[in-house]
Amino acid sequence: MKFFIDTADLNEIREANEMGVLDGVTTNPSLMRKAGGSDFYEHIKKICEIVEGPVSAEVISTDYDGIMDEALPLAELHDNVVVKVPLILDGIKAIRSLSSQGIKTNCTLCFSPTQALVAAKAGATFISPFVGRLDDISTPGMELIEQIVLMYDNYGFETEVLVASIRHPMHVVEAAMMGADVATMPFGVIKQLIKHPLTDVGLEKFISDWKAYRAATEAGSNGIDA
Numbered sequence: 001m002k003f004f005i006d007t008a009d010l011n012e013i014r015e016a017n018e019m020g021v022l023d024g025v026t027t028n029p030s031l032m033r034k035a036g037g038s039d040f041y042e043h044i045k046k047i048c049e050i051v052e053g054p055v056s057a058e059v060i061s062t063d064y065d066g067i068m069d070e071a072l073p074l075a076e077l078h079d080n081v082v083v084k085v086p087l088i089l090d091g092i093k094a095i096r097s098l099s100s101q102g103i104k105t106n107c108t109l110c111f112s113p114t115q116a117l118v119a120a121k122a123g124a125t126f127i128s129p130f131v132g133r134l135d136d137i138s139t140p141g142m143e144l145i146e147q148i149v150l151m152y153d154n155y156g157f158e159t160e161v162l163v164a165s166i167r168h169p170m171h172v173v174e175a176a177m178m179g180a181d182v183a184t185m186p187f188g189v190i191k192q193l194i195k196h197p198l199t200d201v202g203l204e205k206f207i208s209d210w211k212a213y214r215a216a217t218e219a220g221s222n223g224i225d226a
C-alpha cells in the first residue's frame with residue numbers, strides 16, 4: 001500500500017519524507033490556501049523536488065476547455081505531476097483526453113461507486129473517494145472503498161484506488177485490509193500510525209533497566225539485583 005501525504009505544507013512534506021515511507025503527495029485548493037505562498041506552479045515544483053512520487057495538483061476550472069488549459073502546463077511542470085480533476089461531466093471528458101495523451105490524472109471528489117466506475121472507464125490514473133466527508137454525513141465512507149476495490153478487481157481496471165479524506169488510523173487499517181492502492185493522510189495521521197502507549201511504556205522500562213545495568217556493571221557487580 002502506498003502512503004501519500006495530504007498537504008501542501010513544505011515543512012510537513014519534508015519531515016514526512018525523511019521517514020522514508022512516503023510515496024507521494026496530494027494537494028487541493030484548500031490545502032494550498034492553508035500552506036500559503038505566492039506562486040502555485042513554483043510551489044508544486046518545490047514539492048516535486050522533495051518527494052519522489054506522484055504529486056497531485058488540482059485544476060479549478062469546471063468546463064472542458066478550462067480544465068485542459070490548466071492541466072497541460074501543470075503536467076509540463078514535472079514528470080511526477082498528476083493533474084487532479086473534479087468528478088463532473090467535463091472533468092470526465094478532460095480525463096479521457098489527458099489519459100489519451102499519457103498525462104496522469106487523479107479524479108477527485110468521488111462519493112459514489114458509479115462515479116468511480118465512470119472515472120475508471122475514462123482512464124483516470126487515480127480515483128479519490130472521500131471517506132471522511134461521507135462519514136461526516138452519516139454514510140459509511142469505507143463501504144464505498146470496499147465497493148470500488150471489488151468493482152475494479154472484477155474488470156481489471158488499472159485505476160488506483162486512492163483513499164482520501166482520511167481522518168484517523170482506522171481508516172488506513174480498513175483501507176489496507178480492503179486492498180486499496182493508496183492512502184493519502186494528513187501528517188498528523190501518518191504520525192499516529194506508529195504511536196502505541198505500550199511501545200512508549202516498554203521503551204521507558206528498557207532504558208531505565210539499561211541504565212541500572214550499566215551503573216551496576218560499572219560499579220563492579222554483575223548487574224543482577226540481589
Ligand code: E4P
Binds near residue numbers: 027128130165
Ligand atoms: C484528497 O486528495 C483531498 O485533498 C483530501 O483528502 C480531502 O480531505 P478533507 O475531507 O479532510 O478535506
